[in-house]
Every structure is written in C-alpha cells, then in structure tokens.
Amino acid sequence: MNFVVIGGDAAGMSAASRAKRKQSEMKVIVLEKSQDVSYSACGMPYNIADPGRDIEELVVRRADVFREKQGIDLLTGHLVESILPAEQQVVGTTAEGTPFSFPYDKLLIASGASSVKPNVPGIDLPGVMALKSLADGRRIKQFIKENQTRRVVVVGMGYIALEMSEAFRALGLEVSMLKPNPNLLPWLERSCAEVVQEELTSCSVELMFGQSLKAVEAYEGGLRAVCNDTTIETDMVLVAMGVQPSSGIARAAGLELSVGDSIAVNKNLQTSDDHIYAAGDCADAVHVVTGAKAWVPLALRANRAGWAVADNVCGKEKELPGIVGTAVFKVFDLEVARTGLNMQEAADAGFEPAGVTIKTRSKAHAHPGNTTICVHMVGDVASGRLLGVQMVGKEGVAHRINAPAVALHTQMTVEAFGESDLAYAPPFGPTWDPLLTAANQLIKKL
C-alpha cells in the first residue's frame, strides 16, 4: 500500500510516523515543499526573543531521522501542484524544477495554512516579514541581527502578532501594532480585553486601531508603513494578519471545502473523496459545543488528527469527536485563555446565552503575591449548559482553562460544573476557585 502525505509538519509527520510504526511494510511517502520538517512552529516567537538561541533548536526531529531510523520516504523540496483523484496520483515540481508524480492508495493532505498577505505595494520589500514557516523565523532573526533594527511595525493584533510584539520588546525594539478594527481581540469579552490592552500599553507597545496597511515604501532610512491615516517610519514590518488554509490543490481536485475554505472532513478525517484524508491547519473539525463545522488551526488538533488518519489508513477505524475551541497564549506577563463560545458565537449558534465576568484573587486570602484573575463565563439559559469560558491573568490561567474544556466535551451544565471538586491550596487560588465563583454567579442568570 502506498500512503502519500502532502506536507511534513505536525499533522503530516504525525500521520507518517504512526502509519509506518503500525505497518512497517507500508510505503509512506511525505512530500514537503520546504526543506524543514517537524519543528516547533509555535516556539518561534520565544526563540526569536533570544538572540543567543539558534533557531535550529526548534527542530524536533531531523529529516534524516525520519528517513533512516523510521523508513519514511521523506522528500523535501517537493511542491505538490495537483491531485488527480481519478488516477489516484499527485503531481508536482521539485525545488530544482524537476516534475514528479506519485501514485497513492491513500492520500493525506496536510498542507497546513499560509499567512494572509495583503495585496499592497511594497509587500515584497526586504524587511517586510511574515512568521509561518521556520524559513520565516530564520529570516526574521537574520534580519534583526544583520540590520540596525530599532523599530518594527506589526500589522495585526492576533496572538502571533502579540507574541511577536513581546519578542520584539524583549530585543529592545520599539513596537507599533496596527489593525483596522477598533477593538483588541474582538472575540474576548471587553473587560478582559482591556486587561490585555493595559498590559501592552504598560510594556510600551503602541496600539494603533483603525489603521490598515496601504503600502510599504523603502527610503534611505528604512521603510515607511503607509496606513490610511498615518505613515510610520520603521526598520521592519511584520505582517501577522492571520492565516488561511492551504486548500488550493484540494479545491482544484474537486474536494468539498468548508468554513473559511478549509477542507471538509468527516470524523474519520476523510474528505469528500474516500481515498483522501485531510488533517492539520488545512482541514476543518466539528465544534463539539455547536455541533457545527469549525476551522481552528492549532497544533494539538493537527497532531491528533495526524494520528487518527494513520489509524484509519492502517485499517483501525478511528473517529475524533472534535474540538471545543480551547486556546491559550502568553502576552508579556499575562496569560490569556479561552474555551468554547463567547456570547456572540453562542447567539449565532442558536443558544440563548447569558454571561458573567468576575475578577478574583489568584491566591487565597492574605497569601503573598496575589494578582487578579478575570473570568468570563457563558451559559445557555434554555438548557443550563456551560458554553464557554475566557480568562485573563498573570498566573493560573493557562492550565485552569482545561477544566471547563473537559466540561464542554461532556456537555456539563453550569450548575454541575460549579459543583465540581476542584483543587484548593492557598498558593494556587482562593478556596472557591475563580471558575467556581464565576459558575456560582452565572447560575443566578440561568
């Protein structure tokens, strides 16, 4: 059996490794367009923040290990240009310009996502960067090292933009962030978002709302980021406006697409063609809270979906229940986390949402080092179900979000969640965990 995998990142290499481990006689071919496989993409901002660290440290497993130790036919520099479902073939061109084609019995599309790139003049100038691939990371590190970089304009204010702004500040750069929308993190409850905004401001990050990038211009002193209302002189521009699924070849092959042009898959990770699977940032997933399809390109789902594809390809049927939209990021000294739906998403999904926002201490009464945790919790008036939680705080947020995440998977009510036996000790929280206090408040509205 020929198992061909397009893309050698999280989902692709997880699937290839597991398939080969389960069935060593299987021919597993991975076609990766870049030269890099299996690296910690999410770790790039933290590596860039530290000029003393080599970005190659982020490589988890080198290509030759996959080839020699695991017996995977890993072909880097192989760009797949089309899938021919009728012939069960993929065709493409190598980095050297040589055409190739491979037949498959089962195909996995794990082509990931690509940075959204605004179509404005000057977007390809040196010093205009994105951060998606390891090559992008190398380029940013090298640019900062080789140039007298003092100023950076970050276009976008999503979590990559925020993580990178923190990295740039750690390097001593002046940072201006811009976006057209008037709100920081619009998915986040306003008073929680204000906490994040205060943190950014206190860390000397300039936030420019209502600004779109119209052009980048080079001049003798560096670059100019031309926006609708202003022009900012800078040394570097980081475009971090989000990502889009790399689903072009899937669309061209006639496969069904889904939310945000992600590739539609069933719970077995099969596309609309039984022989073709999709996993990772290019594919959709079921949102367990809404029951509807969602596109949430995150690393855990990619790894897990890769494994599930391998199981299915190897004949052990494996369904994945889906996601609940759990995410966390760090921005300076704050942890920001979410799971499930916010008020708007809940209303859009047909629920009758009620929400509360509370601020409590991060530790017990009178315990040294107390900080504030902000919890926003959403429930459904009709069913009493817990629908989502958002949290912001200096400590104890990142792992705390997992308790409501599990509750969402099991469709727990707010009342039942509020009665759960959570851990307490003075260094880690008040007797009533902030999540329980939020649930106790929310129950009154349900």
Add this chain to the structure above:
Amino acid sequence: MNFVVIGGDAAGMSAASRAKRKQSEMKVIVLEKSQDVSYSACGMPYNIADPGRDIEELVVRRADVFREKQGIDLLTGHLVESILPAEQQVVGTTAEGTPFSFPYDKLLIASGASSVKPNVPGIDLPGVMALKSLADGRRIKQFIKENQTRRVVVVGMGYIALEMSEAFRALGLEVSMLKPNPNLLPWLERSCAEVVQEELTSCSVELMFGQSLKAVEAYEGGLRAVCNDTTIETDMVLVAMGVQPSSGIARAAGLELSVGDSIAVNKNLQTSDDHIYAAGDCADAVHVVTGAKAWVPLALRANRAGWAVADNVCGKEKELPGIVGTAVFKVFDLEVARTGLNMQEAADAGFEPAGVTIKTRSKAHAHPGNTTICVHMVGDVASGRLLGVQMVGKEGVAHRINAPAVALHTQMTVEAFGESDLAYAPPFGPTWDPLLTAANQLIKKL
C-alpha cells in the same frame, strides 16, 4: 425559625451567612467554642513562614461584622457539650463557665476536625505544638519569636507536616520529620513520591521513617523527642499526625456515624435526624468515583456544604453530588496534586485498575525553563473509565489536576479524556499536554 450552628469556621459561617442573606427574618445562632471565626486556616503555614506578617491577617471577616452587618447571633467562647434531639436543644458551657442552652428548629453541626494527639508522656509540655486552630498558629509564631528556636521535630509527614516543614526551613530552623510508616505519602505512586522525597532532602529536611514518638521530655537545653529507635534533641515538636472528625457530640446524640467516625449525611447534608445537618470536616460525603461514602476534610467541600445546608434550611432543596478526592499542596518548589483513586483504592472499590506513570516536560520542545512533570493515571480495564490522576512537578500541576477532576465527575473514559481539546502554548506545556500523553499511554493497557 431558629437555625443553630455549632462551629464558626468555614462550613458554619458559610451556612449562617447564606441563611441570613436568604431569609433575613430567620434567627441564626452560631456557637463557636474558640474566640476565632472565619479565618484562612490553610494559610497558616505561609503566614508562620514569614515573621513579618501578623497572623491576624488570616482573619477573613471579624466576628463583629457577622454580628453587626449580617445580623447573625455569633457567640464565641460557647462550647456545645450535647445535643438533645428529642427536645431539639443544644446545651453547653461558655468559656467563663456559664451553662447555656438553645432550642433549634434546624441544627447544623459544623464542629470540624481536631488534630490527632498521641497519648504519650510529655505531650502537653510547652514547645509541643499542633496546628489546627488560629490559636495554634498564634502559639507557634509566638513560641518561635520568644524562644531561641533552632530545631524542630515534625511528627507526621502528611501535607500539613510538609507545608510546616517548608515554613520552618524558611525561618532557618533545622527540621527532622518522623513517621512509623516506611513510605512518604503512601497514597502517592512510588516514583512520584520519590520526586517529593528528593525535594525534601535537597531542602535539608531530615526524614526519619520507621520512628514513632514515644515521649517528649524537657531538659535544660530544650526538649527531647523520644522515638522507638532514637532520641532527638530539639527546641520544638510539631505534632502533625492528621485530623479526626469532631463527632463526639453527634455520636452521643445517637446520630449515625460513617467513615473514620465522620457524621453520616445524605446528599442534602442531613444526618440521620431530619432536623440536624452536618457539614465541613466533621461530615462525610459521597465519593463520585466509587459511589461509596468517604471522609475527605477539605476547605472547598466545607464551604460548599455550608451553602447547601443554608439552601435546604431555607426550603430550597439542594443536593450535592459529592467529591472526587481532589487535593493539591505545595512543598518547597514542588506542586503535588491528586484527584480520584490510586491503584489500591481502585482495587478496593471493586474496579480492575491499570495505571501508567509518565514523565514529560513542563513546556514545549526547546522552550527555556523546562522542568519535569510526573503524571500517574489510573483507569478501569472493565469499563475504560478514568479513575484517578496524581501529579508532581515544579509548575503547572496545581491547576492541571482540575481537568481530570471534572472528567471524574462526568465518568469520562480514559479514551474520551485523551481526546479532549486542552490548551497548548509553548510556555505552558508540550503540544500533547502531559495529561493527554498519560491517557494515550494508559489506553494501551485498557
């Protein structure tokens, strides 16, 4: 209606406050034997660790606030000596020696627990301490301040003993801990317990296993802790051998007792007498994983049970589902947490347990500051259910335990738990959370 509460700590004051808030016309009488109500008992070790902090900081709400602002008849120095269920009366004596009696329509026994005190010669000598009440905490702080305290012997190695050893080391004291049992934390999986033991040793805490306290003797230089095999010269002895429910008056009143002589209550917190409730460290609870009664005297349950009693007394029927045995404590730089059952408890409860222990990084690949997290997970071979989790590590343990705690409440299988959408970002964990890695390993054994 007369609502009488015996005991003015977590459960008692929670019940009294909520009942009065719900029904302001209700007469709420709290009879507390000591002079202290509503303080953070769990915070005492951290306060004692810092000579610059006044122990009175731990008082959450002063008695006069309960009296004047909340209208509760809070009577301190009132020791209840017996309950007369037929007459619906409690009788006792004040600290000044005056007898009292109060009739009740509903009674709550929230008498808490008391330190286990070994019946050995010299146990009442000055310098022999326990830590249960705020008065105990004051006494310890004062003793250390007023005496040239350089050495302390801690009898017991439970979590209070460990927290206090950390406090004593913070004060620069030499600490020896002793217990008869050959194992540290026998409920904890051995390789996890070894991590704790190494931490204690590296923090210069002397651990003496196989030693029982036989006597305490005073001599001109201080105290001698006489054990079966050795005698230790010391300035202070802390007896921290655990607690027992203060259920004597309940037993004498003919109320049904339960595990460890705790007072048996139903899900409404009613004892075997319909007019009498019990809550807090004196009462039992249903263990949701086993379905059997358990006695786990912890603060969250006490507060929650107090509230539930108030609801029931006020005519709004409230059942509590029970506990899952979640607990966490800090010991030096380690966080130690558990929820649910260990292998032995699972076998004793009739399950067919399988367990795994894994060690993983606390952060993503190549992220600075990585430490090790040790996860022990237990599942049931017959049903596939998750039964329990234990964790030890320097970070990310305390709040992480709450995800499996919620999973236990909803009787999740290990497989379903392993498929849950937990948060990931490089500063907070690997892509596969340590809990998910443990679940992935455990599934293979189920």
